[in-house]
Amino acid sequence: MISGTLIPFVPLIAVAPVMVTAAWFDLRFLRIPNVLSLILLAAFVLFALAFPPADLLWRLLVAGAVFAAGMVGFHFRLFGGGDVKLLSALMLLIPVWSLGLFAHVFSLSMFAGIAAVFTMKRIPVFAGTGWASMRPGRQFPMGVSIGLAGLAHPIAVLATSAG
Numbered sequence: 001m002i003s004g005t006l007i008p009f010v011p012l013i014a015v016a017p018v019m020v021t022a023a024w025f026d027l028r029f030l031r032i033p034n035v036l037s038l039i040l041l042a043a044f045v046l047f048a049l050a051f052p053p054a055d056l057l058w059r060l061l062v063a064g065a066v067f068a069a070g071m072v073g074f075h076f077r078l079f080g081g082g083d084v085k086l087l088s089a090l091m092l093l094i095p096v097w098s099l100g101l102f103a104h105v106f107s108l109s110m111f112a113g114i115a116a117v118f119t120m121k122r123i124p125v126f127a128g129t130g131w132a133s134m135r136p137g138r139q140f141p142m143g144v145s146i147g148l149a150g151l152a153h154p155i156a157v158l159a160t161s162a163g
C-alpha cells in the first residue's frame with residue numbers, strides 16, 4: 001500500500017529508472033540522451049490530470065525558470081545542455097509544496113556527486129574504465145546529482161514528515 005505522503009511522488013518514483021540511466025550515461029559518456037528528458041516530459045503529461053490544477057501552472061513556471069537559468073549557465077559553459085533539459089523536465093514532477101526540500105536534496109546530491117566522482121577518479125579500477133567522466137580534466141557529470149536528487153527526494157519527504 002502506498003502511503004498518503006507518497007501519492008504525489010508516484011510520477012517521480014515511476015521515472016526512477018530514467019534517473020539511474022541519466023546518471024550512468026553522464027558518467028560513461030558525459031552526455032545525457034534527449035530521450036530521457038522526453039520520457040520525463042511524457043510522465044508529466046501522463047500524470048498531469050492527477051496533479052492539483054493550481055500546481056500545473058506553478059510546475060510549468062518553475063521548470064521554465066530552471067530552463068532559462070540553465071540556458072544562461074549553458075551559455076557560460078557552466079552546465080551541459082543535457083543537464084539543463086533533464087533538470088527542467090524533472091522539476092515538472094516535483095510537487096510545488098516540496099520545492100524547498102528539493103532544493104536542499106539537490107544541494108546535498110551535488111555535494112555527494114562531486115565527492116563520489118572526485119574519489120572515483122583516484123581509484124585505479126574506476127580511473128581505468130575509460131569512461132569520459134574519469135578522464136583527467138573532464139567536467140563534472142551533473143546527471144549523477146540530478147538523478148540522485150530525483151531518487152532521494154521522495155525518501156527525504158518521508159523522512160521529514162515521519163516525525
